[in-house]
Amino acid sequence: MTGTGLRLAGVSAAYRRTQVLHDLDLDVRRGELLVVLGPSGAGKSTLLRVVAGLQPATSGRVLIGDRDVTALRPGRRNVSMVFQSYALFPHLTALDNITFGLEVRDVPRAVSRERAAAAAATVGCAHLLGRRPGQLSGGERQRVALARALVREPDLFLLDEPLSNLDLALRAETRGELKALHARLGVTTVHVTHDQTEALVLADRIAVLRDGRLEQLGTPEEIWRAPATLFVARFVGSPPMNVLPAVGPLAPDGALAPGRRIGFRPEAVRLGAEGTAAVVERVDLVGEDAYAYLRLADGGELIVARVPAASRPAVADPVRVTVGGADVHVFDEAGRRVGVA
Numbered sequence: 001m002t003g004t005g006l007r008l009a010g011v012s013a014a015y016r017r018t019q020v021l022h023d024l025d026l027d028v029r030r031g032e033l034l035v036v037l038g039p040s041g042a043g044k045s046t047l048l049r050v051v052a053g054l055q056p057a058t059s060g061r062v063l064i065g066d067r068d069v070t071a072l073r074p075g076r077r078n079v080s081m082v083f084q085s086y087a088l089f090p091h092l093t094a095l096d097n098i099t100f101g102l103e104v105r106d107v108p109r110a111v112s113r114e115r116a117a118a119a120a121a122t123v124g125c126a127h128l129l130g131r132r133p134g135q136l137s138g139g140e141r142q143r144v145a146l147a148r149a150l151v152r153e154p155d156l157f158l159l160d161e162p163l164s165n166l167d168l169a170l171r172a173e174t175r176g177e178l179k180a181l182h183a184r185l186g187v188t189t190v191h192v193t194h195d196q197t198e199a200l201v202l203a204d205r206i207a208v209l210r211d212g213r214l215e216q217l218g219t220p221e222e223i224w225r226a227p228a229t230l231f232v233a234r235f236v237g238s239p240p241m242n243v244l245p246a247v248g249p250l251a252p253d254g255a256l257a258p259g260r261r262i263g264f265r266p267e268a269v270r271l272g273a274e275g276t277a278a279v280v281e282r283v284d285l286v287g288e289d290a291y292a293y294l295r296l297a298d299g300g301e302l303i304v305a306r307v308p309a310a311s312r313p314a315v316a317d318p319v320r321v322t323v324g325g326a327d328v329h330v331f332d333e334a335g336r337r338v339g340v341a
């Protein structure tokens, strides 16, 4: 992965007077699979629309490879976008949906059919080419939409929550296929999702977007192990990281300044004979693990512990808790991570 696949330099975007992207700088490496992760309303779709040219940037520049495409029409950017809704034409067969973009560009019919068949084979929908969207399941439609994006041999793929309409099992399966497809084709890809698991599994790097600003850019491991802010720390991880005042129960020894907070994942919470007193408020059993929600006697905060299902406590049990075995992160008053305690 060398060179730039996509660069946003100081990009802002707005709907009427409401600014939704704020002076965004982002470099996506050539051949990279970048996942843009953020909550609903963070501006993820807007970012894709600006890159695709479907919406103007109010300031800044968009570069694809070495080309400044800021002023180019969508059709001139050589970008393929897969929409959340798939946006297939209901009256056309899968084959005609896939070849549509080629035929408007005057690719001869025989050539476009051949390329469509190859793209369909790549994403496993070659047997569906004669059907209309109404005769396809959600997962099958998604494949056709992907084939339509592939067939144009773009410089850049933009995928807007392409898995969100699939059921959980199919989503996990398709996620794996997308990753394999990306590894095979090596096309620079920006994949948008609000699903942190999807981001962690798929991404070469994750860009966490919050209120139209880049909160953190890093590998899945960096995002997980060293979240730059409290927002990232709590957005990535399920159940989310525990956050407590740095002065109070469970805070590690050492003078932690007032106003700071500590964060630790449910894996770091130990139940035992010693430590801070708490009462079990709720227990969620998830296969081999259980998540125990514990109300601390001192301070009254609620924290969550991951424990083996076989040794889980019961609701209303008094317990004692310590923190250890995993990082305790320290965040400053502004919510920025300053290190581990």
Ligand SMILES: Nc1ncnc2c1ncn2[C@@H]1O[C@H](COP(=O)(O)OP(=O)(O)OP(=O)(O)O)[C@@H](O)[C@H]1O
Residues within 6 Å of the ligand: 015, 016, 020, 038, 039, 040, 041, 042, 043, 044, 045, 046, 047, 194
């Ligand atoms: N056509 C529009 N007109 C006015 N405001 C809009 C329009 N589209 C989006 N917005 C606003 O812009 C902000 C960013 O929206 P955007 O769709 O980019 O977010 P998102 O992160 O993709 O969210 P989601 O995950 O829900 O799709 C939101 O506050 C949204 O309400």
